[in-house]
Structures are given as C-alpha cells and as structure tokens.
Amino acid sequence: xxxxxxxxxxxxxxxxxxxxxxxxxxxxxxxxxxxxxxxxxxxxxxxxxxxxxxxxxxxxxxxxxxxxxxxxxxxxxxxxxxxxxxxxxxxxxxxxxxxxxxxxxxxxxxxxxxxxxxxxxxxxxxxxxxxxxxxxxxxxxxxxxxxxxxxxxxxxxxxxxxxxxxxxxxxxxxxxxxxxxxxxxxxxxxxxxxxxxxxxxxxxxxxxxxxxxxxxxxxxxxxxxxxxxxxxxxxxxxxxxxxxxxxxxxxxxxxxxxxxxxxxxxxxxxxxxxxxxxxxxxxxxxxxxxxxxxxxxxxxxxxxxxxxxxxxxxxxxxxxxxxxxxxxxxxxxxxxxxxxxxxxxxxxxxxxxxxxxxxxxxxxxxxxxxxxxxxxxxxxxxxxxxxxxxxxxxxxxxxxxxxxxxxxxxxxxxxxxxxxxxxxxxxxxxxxxxxxxxxxxxxxxxxxxxxxxxxxxxxxxxxxxxxxxxxxxxxxxxxxxxxxxxxxxxxxxxxxxxxxxxxxxxxxxxxxxxxxxxxxxxxxxxxxxxxxxxxxxxxxxxxxxxxxxxxxxxxxxxxxxxxxxxxxxxxxxxx
Ligand code: ATP
Ligand code: MG
Numbered sequence: 329x330x331x332x333x334x335x336x337x338x339x340x341x342x343x344x345x346x347x348x349x350x351x352x353x354x355x356x357x358x359x360x361x362x363x364x365x366x367x368x369x370x371x372x373x374x375x376x377x378x379x380x381x382x383x384x385x386x387x388x389x390x391x392x393x394x395x396x397x398x399x400x401x402x403x404x405x406x407x408x409x410x411x412x413x414x415x416x417x418x419x420x421x422x423x424x425x426x427x428x429x430x431x432x433x434x435x436x437x438x439x440x441x442x443x444x445x446x447x448x449x450x451x452x453x454x455x456x457x458x459x460x461x462x463x464x465x466x467x468x469x470x471x472x473x474x475x476x477x478x479x480x481x482x483x484x485x486x487x488x489x490x491x492x493x494x495x496x497x498x499x500x501x502x503x504x505x506x507x508x509x510x511x512x513x514x515x516x517x518x519x520x521x522x523x524x525x526x527x528x529x530x531x532x533x534x535x536x537x538x539x540x541x542x543x544x545x546x547x548x549x550x551x552x553x554x555x556x557x558x559x560x561x562x563x564x565x566x567x568x569x570x571x572x573x574x575x576x577x578x579x580x581x582x583x584x585x586x587x588x589x590x591x592x593x594x595x596x597x598x599x600x601x602x603x604x605x606x607x608x609x610x611x612x613x614x615x616x617x618x619x620x621x622x623x624x625x626x627x628x629x630x631x632x633x634x635x636x637x638x639x640x641x642x643x644x645x646x647x648x649x650x651x652x653x654x655x656x657x658x659x660x661x662x663x664x665x666x667x668x669x670x671x672x673x674x675x676x677x678x679x680x681x682x683x684x685x686x687x688x689x690x691x692x693x694x695x696x697x698x699x700x701x702x703x704x705x706x707x708x709x710x711x712x713x714x715x716x717x718x719x720x721x722x723x724x725x726x727x728x729x730x731x732x733x734x735x736x737x738x739x740x741x742x743x744x745x746x747x748x749x750x751x752x753x754x755x756x757x758x759x760x761x762x763x764x765x766x767x768x769x770x771x772x773x774x775x776x777x778x779x780x781x782x783x784x785x786x787x788x789x790x791x792x793x794x795x796x797x798x799x800x801x802x803x804x805x806x807x808x809x810x811x812x813x814x815x816x817x818x819x820x821x822x823x824x825x826x827x828x829x830x831x832x833x834x835x836x837x838x839x840x841x842x843x844x845x846x847x848x849x850x851x852x853x854x855x856x857x858x859x860x861x862x863x864x865x866x867x868x869x870x871x872x873x874x875x876x877x878x879x880x881x882x883x884x885x886x887x888x889x890x891x892x893x894x895x896x897x898x899x900x901x902x903x
Contacts, residue, residue, distance in 0.1 A: 363402070365403070367639070373607075392425070433586055445503065502515055548597055817888070
C-alpha cells in the first residue's frame, strides 16, 4: 500500500495540509451523522465514502453518529438499517455514538451561555419569532425578552427543563445579532420544548437541542477534527464556530464531566466544518421525505424495493458496494453542485460485475427449438467456461439435448434488414454446440409461432473440421429437459424523466413514475443456478447482470433480479 493518501480533491488537500502543519496534532477524526428518520440513499453513500475514506487514508477514525435530536420522526428500524447499510458499503466505525449521548453536555453548555449573557429564554411564539427575524434585505428586530437578566433566564430555563411549560411556548435563543447579514446569526434557537419521548432517553427531557447547536458540540466532544457536511450548511459555519468559541470545550472540563462519568469522554477538539456539494443523480429522487412517501403510499414495495435509490434497494437490485464506492470516487468532491447521469453509476456496476460475475445461460422469453437430427434420448454434458476473460472462474457442465429453449426475439419469420439471427431456412450458431438450420416453423391453431424444427450440422460441432465455419449470428439456449424455471424480475428506472423533482410544470415526481419500471417473467435457467446463494451475482449471457434475490430466492423457488442490462439502453433511446 502507498503510504501517502491521494490528494486529488480539495478536502484531501485540506487534510494533508493540516497534517503537515499539525493543526489537529496530526490527528484525523471524522464522523458520518445520519438522522435515523429514514433509510440511507445513494447520496448518503457519497458522504459515507468521503468520511470513512478520509479517515482510513490518514490512519484516523470515523464515528457513526446518530443525530437523534428529533424524537417522534426517528425509529429504531432506521437505526438498524443504517448500521447494516454502512457495513454493507464496506466500512466500520471507530465508535457508535448518538447525539442523545451528549444531552447532559448540551444542557450544561446552554447554562454556560446563559451565564455568559449569550443566551436568553424567549416567550415569543414561533410565528412571532419568524416575524421578528426579518428577511434577506431587512434586519431583524430584538425580541422584547432579549434583555432578561441572567438570573431570570437561568430560572426560566430550569423551568423549561423541568417540563413546566407547554410545547412551543418558549425557546432558548443565542444572543448574537438580530441585525446580522447572516440570518443564521439572528439569535438562533438553541433549545425548544417538546414533550415527546425519545427512543434512547425516554421522557427524561422535555426540551431538545437544535441541530446547529447539537452538531458542533457533538463534533467537539467526540474529538472530531474535520466535520464534513453539504454545501447548504456553509452559511451555518459562523454559528458552528460561534458556539464552539463561546463554549470553549477543550478548556472547560466541567462541561464534559458527564461524559467522563459515562465513559464516553475524549479530549474535545476544535473541529473545522468543511462543506462539499451534495451528490445528485438524474432519474431519481433522493429526499428522505419523498422516499418515505413512496414507501408509505405504496408506490414501491418498501424501502428495499430494487427500484429505490436507497442503499438497501440498490443492494437488492444487485448493485455492488465496490461499484458504488468507485462511482463516488470517480465523481469526485467539489463545491460545485451538479447532477450525475444515472448511467454512470450503472456503468460502474457493469464494470464491477463484468470482472466478478460468472457467466450463465438463461432464456427469459422462451421459444422451443427442436433439433430433429439429435435423438430423443440424447443427453450430453458440454463444458462451458464460467468467464471469458478469467480462467480462475473455472468451467461448468451444461446439459445439451434434442429440445432447447431459445429467446423468442432471436428468431424472425420475416426478418428485417440487418437481422443476423435465426430465420426460416437460415443458419445460426448455438453457443457451444454448433450451427443449426431452421427447417420448419411450427404454429399453433391461432397462427402463433410455437416452435422451430432445425437440423444441426454435425461437422460444426466441437473438434470437427467445420467447427470454425463462419455464420453471422450466435445465440444462447437452455436445454429444455434440465432447465429450471425461475421468477425473473426485470427492473428499469423508477422515473421516466431526468429530473422528477422539477415541478415547474405543475407535475410532481409522482406523475413521472415509469410504468415499466418492473416486469416479472418466468424464465428457463441453466440447472446450476438453482444452487445460487442469495445475493450471488451472474451475467446471464446477452441479457445482463442478475442477482439471486436477497429475500425471496431459494433452491425450491429461484428468484433473480436484473441489476443492469449489458448496455445502456437509455442513452440509445436518445433521452
Ligand atoms: P435528506 O435531505 O435526504 O433528508 P439529510 O441530509 O437530511 O438528507 P441526514 O441523515 O441528515 O440526511 O444525512 C446524513 C449525512 O449525509 C449528512 O452529513 C448529509 O450532509 C449527508 N448527505 C445527505 N444527502 C447527501 C447527498 N446527496 N450527498 C452527499 N451527502 C449527503
Ligand atoms: Mg439532515
């Protein structure tokens, strides 16, 4: 391994410079801080790869921290799903934390701010606070409660903490500057009253800290050095720095005493917030609110529906952690917002599975092909290599007999120009067998094609002198007697427009659901696929990359999902 981490994005450059200058004592500590109010999506994966990646490259640490300051919306199901998804992506945390681990510290810090004359209890209602706040062009006005004495504020805050006031009736606010050009500094709230039980602390707290306050304090008490967040927090950075400067956690051991008592203490740091652009993908939505709606309104089959951009969804779809990591590494990290084409991610999946997925044959829209010059009782095992470019995948036996399944679309009775597969009277190579000629098209009473009768040219079989005879097309097949039947789910993009979030035409993302995003077919597969393990990947030759469904696949009832086609059909459609 190369010792020096790559410095090809601006965050890596900052970290390298900090290491060189000794700014954080040469330490690198990051965190990934999800709110457990939904499942993680592909955008979160960018943040995960970045935070865990930067830490690993610098022999540092990365914590997983649940930002659980919003009781009511948060759910233990989400906590477990998030942990599983981070692990699946290939990362492990140095320490698992919750913002709620620091509730005592937040409270002590708030009392300190009150004592310093830097925070006050405000009796204005939420609407009044909003009206007093002003606008981008208009300064705010001071609340009539802004100049309460320290003693009065301490008394009122104690009463808030004791649960004596109704929800929303008061807030604790930082006393900064109602005339600031940065609205975030116009006396932002530190605490609000919410008598809602919390999944970790029960009903111990009737007040909960606001994100901007809780986040910077959590970072500092965990000893985080580089607090990476998305661009919309850029304007919050002065507040992040203000709280930390006023609290001065590294030099005030009294604030962190509860953590020493709880065995969670580390030397507080002076973290620096660094913002980067969100990762966005076209043809999908990634706001947790919309994903939650898709699930609760049953527009998809749950959070892990293979069409969802959630990590559990793409996992079930057959995307690989390596492909997702490669994708975000190639996408890079910058301060410029951009939208990446979904096809770029799919190409990363193709690239990974091309290298790693063994090949198999499967027929998803079967047409019977009978080789009339092969005897009825003929049973032969052909040897196929499992990977055309990698011998280490070995070989497998594929049963060949008189009756086969081929793809219906590999035959055309009245061929269009340029069609090089099977036609009446024409020849095609059956992969690994030899050249067959179509002698007869069999039709049912209604005139639909029900089968083909062909003859195999024995001189074109392996080892024979005509084995290399040229013919334009090669098609795959599955032996009809030995084939297993499987449910095969063919997924496509969930939305049929590039920007489903765009509602400027009065339509919402719901109006852009792709009606063909899932097609379920019964296919015939090589028998060896019966023993596939759930989550095992294969290339079905000529059809795409498939995965045995994580939940539904079994030996008795094989179920495969198509992760991605072999080629990008969307760019060919010219959309
Ligand atoms: P949403 O807006 O979908 O609700 P969020 O940002 O509120 O997402 P959090 O659980 O707070 O969700 O996110 C955890 C971390 O992941 C945060 O640091 C956040 O900045 C980061 N993150 C979320 N979405 C993206 C994205 N699209 N690209 C990069 N990082 C992201
Ligand atoms: Mg958030």
